[in-house]
Amino acid sequence: MTPLTQKVLLAAERRTPELAAEIEIVPVAGKSDLNAFIDCAYRLNANDPNWVPPLRADMVELLTPGKNPFHDHARMQLFLAKRGGAVVGRISAHYDELALAQPPEQGMGPGTGNWGLMEATDDAVMAALIARAEQWLREEGMTRVLAPISLSVWEEPGLLVKGHDHPPMLLMGHHNAAYEGWVEAQGYAVAKRLYTYDLHNVRDGFPELVNRIVASGERSSKIKVRPVDTSRFAEEADIILDILNSAWSKNWGFVPFTEREKAYGGKKLKPLIQSGANMIAEVDGKPAAFMLAWPDINLKLKDFDGKLFPFNWAKLLWWLRKPDAVNWRVPLMGVVPEYQNSRLASQLAFMMIEYIRRYAVAEHGAQRAEVGWILEDNQGMVAIADAIESKINREYRIYQKDL
Structure with missing residues (x-):
């Protein structure tokens, strides 16, 4: 296994032939991959009446060093999940130098990395994406994950677990309701709950x-x-x-x-x-x-x-x-x-x-x-x-x- 790719073979007896194909996790490299990363969210959420498509230009800006000043003090790697050559998921792995400098008792602190912007067609894809994000964070010296955070706590922190029945407002995330179980199955425990009040x-x-x-x-x-x-x-x-x-x-x-x-x-x-x-x-x-x-x-x-x-x-x-x-x-x-x-x-x-x-x-x-x-x-x-x-x-x- 190279540090940049990971392949996961699904058990055929537990999956349909289509889903029993090999999952490949590859790093985003270049404009074409970045466009595929952005497009993935539009395709996987197209049938959710409460998902609000972000402006594509804003997404490019968010993810581009030199345009978004978050990258002045952060490191990030984006990954795509592919099955049979088709993109079936995505995730960002990143850490913020300013967050690493915060007191550990305030949630962040030394060794704390993040992943976010995750989308997946099924639980196996989500598992492979999270595993690859964790691997990248370990390679960067991180010892702990707080997630999902997309990309900073000032943007879209947290996974939506209640409120899927109405659209989010500006700078609030909206996620597939199945993601809660898929994430928790990877050994994640709740660190904090964030609420919005109506x-x-x-x-x-x-x-x-x-x-x-x-x-x-x-x-x-x-x-x-x-x-x-x-x-x-x-x-x-x-x-x-x-x-x-x-x-x-x-x-x-x-x-x-x-x-x-x-x-x-x-x-x-x-x-x-x-x-x-x-x-x-x-x-x-x-x-x-x-x-x-x-x-x-x-x-x-x-x-x-x-x-x-x-x-x-x-x-x-x-x-x-x-x-x-x-x-x-x-x-x-x-x-x-x-x-x-x-x-x-x-x-x-x-x-x-x-x-x-x-x-x-x-x-x-x-x-x-x-x-x-x-x-x-x-x-x-x-x-x-x-x-x-x-x-x-x-x-x-x-x-x-x-x-």
């Missing part, structure tokens, strides 16, 4: 207790909650990402953003930023917290089949001018460390989400929202989600295994 009807507002907390904050001369000023977008993005890096620094799975990643992320997300749906909270004139909300662009992308040209780009640009978005996602919020675990932190959170709700309903006809992901043991955020009477609608699992 606010089924945002038009009616929040419970009276939340309204009283918001009103109290509005009377305070210390607190100012304001929308992001899009005319100063770069400066505002720096404020938000600086708060994020400090607010999340003790969270499980945290990996800091580099300066290049800050600029890159701001540029990618700028078209989605509606000023009134993204808030910065100030205390005594200093930035203390932020909350972001994005219109559910996935509903628009669903019929594009991953392609912007020749006409879809115009449709998307027109929609982004003023999204008629009934669904919104609140993906991130953060409070500076000095106010965390305090009543003020909760008050700022309630004020920001109420202001976002008012704006999204009045300006865009919002009907529902999704908050998350939220770590299962993030007691502060879980308490806020409970207080606004949201319910868990999706569960993702990040698994771990020693190599």
